[in-house]
Amino acid sequence: MTRETTAHCKTVRRLIGKRSVVLVGLMGAGKSAIGRKLAAMLELPFVDADSEIEAASQMTVADLFEQYGEPEFRALEKRVIARVLKGGPRVLATGGGAFMNEQTRQTIARRGVSIWLSADIDLLMERVSRRQNRPLLQNPDPRMVMQKLIAERYPVYAHADVEVPSQDVSKDEMAARVVEAVATFLTVGNASRVSHVGAAGEARGV
Numbered sequence: 001m002t003r004e005t006t007a008h009c010k011t012v013r014r015l016i017g018k019r020s021v022v023l024v025g026l027m028g029a030g031k032s033a034i035g036r037k038l039a040a041m042l043e044l045p046f047v048d049a050d051s052e053i054e055a056a057s058q059m060t061v062a063d064l065f066e067q068y069g070e071p072e073f074r075a076l077e078k079r080v081i082a083r084v085l086k087g088g089p090r091v092l093a094t095g096g097g098a099f100m101n102e103q104t105r106q107t108i109a110r111r112g113v114s115i116w117l118s119a120d121i122d123l124l125m126e127r128v129s130r131r132q133n134r135p136l137l138q139n140p141d142p143r144m145v146m147q148k149l150i151a152e153r154y155p156v157y158a159h160a161d162v163e164v165p166s167q168d169v170s171k172d173e174m175a176a177r178v179v180e181a182v183a184t185f186l187t188v189g190n191a192s193r194v195s196h197v198g199a200a201g202e203a204r205g206v
């Protein structure tokens with residue numbers, strides 16, 4: 001990061017105050033990868049909800065789904081996210097299904113700024129194909145599953161404070177776009193819900 005970018009991130013960090021930055025969106029959108037970068041840029045602790053669930057249960061997400069079923073996983077997910085958000089400002093990468101829970105949406109609205117990393121199906125499929133650790137996609141036709149999830153979930157993700165489209169750019173560039181989107185949201189408010197940042201980040205040499 002350039003010195004200018006670092007100074008900008010410190011300003012954004014101050015604007016965030018006691019809130020957390022919460023990433024939502026479908027599997028493969030980059031919540032975990034971008035969240036980690038974003039946390040480093042903003043000098044905030046990073047928490048991945050799935051990793052917290054795995055640590056709390058001493059099981060993998062895949063084993064939880066298999067042995068206890070999705071409802072039990074969702075109950076655990078809701079509790080873990082509520083606990084993490086009580087703990088002070090963080091960058092939190094949620095799992096793709098978390099924001100579908102109304103109580104979780106309310107908790108996030110109270111304690112955080114929510115960012116929807118939106119993405120088209122081709123990008124999502126390419127990115128999830130690298131690992132076989134997502135139980136919902138263990139299906140003969142994972143693309144059809146993803147299409148169905150897009151139809152069900154995108155109208156709900158659209159309730160996030162800001163939408164940042166995931167594109168085929170580096171993780172650092174995506175994280176810089178999220179920083180810009182958060183800054184715009186916290187200064188201008190809802191006036192500009194969809195972020196079209198790109199040029200600004202590039203101009204700062206991110």
Ligand SMILES: Nc1ncnc2c1ncn2[C@@H]1O[C@H](COP(=O)(O)OP(=O)(O)O)[C@@H](O)[C@H]1O
Nearest residue numbers: 026027028029030031032033127169170171174
């Ligand atoms: N901007 C990006 N450029 C290249 N690869 C990316 C980018 N964002 C995410 N990835 C990769 O895509 C895969 C899925 O990302 P991940 O962060 O696990 O998504 P999510 O947590 O939203 O399911 C990972 O292998 C990750 O490294």
Ligand SMILES: O=C(O)C1=C[C@@H](OP(=O)(O)O)[C@@H](O)[C@H](O)C1
Nearest residue numbers: 026027028050095096097134135
């Ligand atoms: O979309 C979902 O319902 C899920 C997404 C996963 O997280 P990522 O979105 O980080 O892949 C994980 O929580 C679980 O496999 C269920």
Ligand SMILES: [Mg+2]
Nearest residue numbers: 031032093095
């Ligand atoms: Mg993830």
